[in-house]
Amino acid sequence: DIPVEIHWCSHCRVPVLQEVSQADKGICPRCGSKMKYMSTDIRPVFPEERLLLEILLGRKPNEYKDKSVWAVNSRYYIDGKSVSLPKALFKTADVETIAHKLEENKAGNNYDAFNETIQRFVEANNTRLHYLKDEAHEFVKHEAAKFPQENIVISFSGGKDSTATADVVIKALSEPSLVHIFGDTTLEFPYTTEYAKRYREEHPQAIFKVARNNEQVFMDVCEDIGPPARMMRWCCSMFKTGPITRVINSLYRNQQILTFYGIRKSESVSRSKYNRVEDDAESVKIQQQTVASPIFFWKDMDVWLYLLAEKVDFNEAYRLGYDRVGCWCCPNNNQRAQFLSRIYMPERSRQWRDFLIDFAKKIGKPDPEVYVDEGSWKARQGGNGLPAAGSVKIKFSNCTSEEHAKIYRLERPFDDELVGMFVPFGRVAPELGQKLLREVIVLDPRSNVPILSIQPFDHDGYEHAVKVRTMNVADHDDLQRMVGYQIRKFNACRKCLKCESLCRAGAISIAGDYYYIDPDKCVHCKMCMTAKYLDGGCTMDKYLRTK
Known part of the structure; x- marks a missing residue:
């Protein structure tokens, strides 16, 4: 990790990257000329982007065809001379007119001078x-x-x-x-x-x-x-x-x-x-x-x-002119990338903007178009205004008849998928529970001692509910906290696949709409229920949490 700087050789008309500490820093290794400091990083501007730059600067198309053009972010270097494009330009530019001019002048654009520049660039570096x-x-x-x-x-x-x-x-x-x-x-x-x-x-x-x-x-x-x-x-x-x-x-x-x-x-x-x-x-x-x-x-x-x-x-x-090519609608994309997409992907860009405006209206933003065009949607946090936000809230009541038992609200009926989510705690043993109550017992994987009792439950105010009792453990609250994480998964899972990626043993899988933990593969490491690795026990807690 050696500090480096980029210098400009006005004779070779190319940037040269050199170590800050090297003895001959500032001397072009190709021609021996003295160079001047340019920047900490740089990228080549290909003829297609160079033509766009000429249009944005109001220059004659292909005016810079024989020049050496480089860039870092929105700052361009034309034969070593710096020109900066304001961010506002990318927001207000008439993309339809620009797209028309690009199409009109691309036939006269070529790579002859660019290729010569790159040859000198490689030789110098x-x-x-x-x-x-x-x-x-x-x-x-x-x-x-x-x-x-x-x-x-x-x-x-x-x-x-x-x-x-x-x-x-x-x-x-x-x-x-x-x-x-x-x-x-x-x-x-x-x-x-x-x-x-x-x-x-x-x-x-x-x-x-x-x-x-x-x-x-x-x-x-x-x-x-x-x-x-x-x-x-x-x-x-x-x-x-x-x-x-x-x-x-x-x-x-x-x-x-x-x-x-x-x-x-x-x-x-x-x-x-x-x-x-x-x-x-x-x-x-x-x-x-x-x-x-x-x-x-x-x-x-x-x-x-x-x-x-x-x-x-x-x-x-x-x-x-794209300097990164991840997802085309990524919130990390800057104004310049969005501007390029409006030129080269106009239909998709319009559809995405229309969706964002509709979404802004749905969550109650007073000026949806400003919210979208200013990029405020990229800074959004939590699930405020979304009906789905309720699914990540863990609602429970303490059982009045049993110690260390909680009754949790479920978004849907108690089923085998919920029972399967308790596999990381230990061996799931339905045969040990009270059959009439549909009780399931979970045994500690090391001692084989019962630590959890799970059973469907009828509770006022909850359409569906489950009662979970902890037993034979030193810290009942810690165990119930992890139980709550699994209840949240059951209620809020959007099949984001985060749990699959987290599991070293490959025990977790999403098959269709079914969340499955393979008891034969699970090693009971509890990473999928530990806030250190999965905040709130479920990724959706981060995306749908409300103040």
Whole structure:
């Protein structure tokens, strides 16, 4: 993790990345000219985005065709001179007129000058490129040596980082037949879907698995619990982590695997706190894997240097100006990304905005259009205004006739699914309960002593209820707290698949609308009922909690 800076060589007309402490810092390694400081990171601007920039600046189309254009966020460098686009421009620009001008002038656009610039760029950063490749290859070999080759997986998202990671790993291990898992969230850019198809064709020996949640429809879930927000991205576990977990379970059952990810420290504040290799239960979203990141310390410029120098095919969305290509409607997308989607995905963008406005009206926002256009929906927290919010509230009464017994309200009738949710506590033994009362006893997994009694119950004010009594334990309140977590799951479960990802033993599965814990696989670790790993015992508590 060595500090670096990017300098501009006005003679070569390219950025050069150098270590802050190196002796010849500020001297171009290609031509020997003195350079000036530029920024901490940079990305190339492809001809398609350059044409858009010219239109936004009111310049003649293709005016900058022969210039070297680079960018970081909304700041552009045209032959080293800085031009910044105001954020307000992305909100107010006439996207229909811009789209028309782009279509009208794309025929006169070409890659001749851009390709020459990239050749000089690679030559000027050749030392850096060799360092990146050598270091990443050594890292990959070192980590891969700890696992059988068949237990090595590449996480493939279709973005530039996962593309670079996949290429590095395949070349480092000289193994083109590694398992790739592509998490198709159903919210991918069309360009990502096209690229994933191209990648499969270009890597015919790779075992390419697509992880997709075919049981949930994103918009239906949005209607129920509201759209994802920055602090409430329920979509990640439901449409990405959960489906990937299912693919991993189908391939490896309960074996530990090594997954190479394209995570980089400089991407965000949260990712800067990660380690290059993670296997800690609190840090890894899928418990069955150790995560390793060969490009963890790379800058944006490093990724592009690698892809362009190695001539690796990549997602076409980057040519249009997107600097990240996750879900196209992600609440983490900035105004610039939303602006690009209004140009290149106009129909989807209109439909999404219409939905957000309808949602804002439903939860009682006084000015729905402002709420949406200002991006306030991204900061939404909890389930205020949503009927579904009531399902996460644990309602109970203390039993007056039995000590350490609580009567919990249920959203639906007592059934085998609810009984199955008590498997993590120990051995579920219905044969030991009073049959006339439909009582089920749960035995401690170590001592075989009864610790829970469960039975359906009629209670005033509750349409459906269950009575749970704790026994033979030192801390009755702690045990009842975990019981409450399972009751919340039963009432509020939206099949988000978070529990599946959390279970190291692969014991939890969602089959249709049925939440199932396999008693033969469950190791009674109670991670799925521990607030440290699952706040409130159910992910929906975070998304639907109200003040």
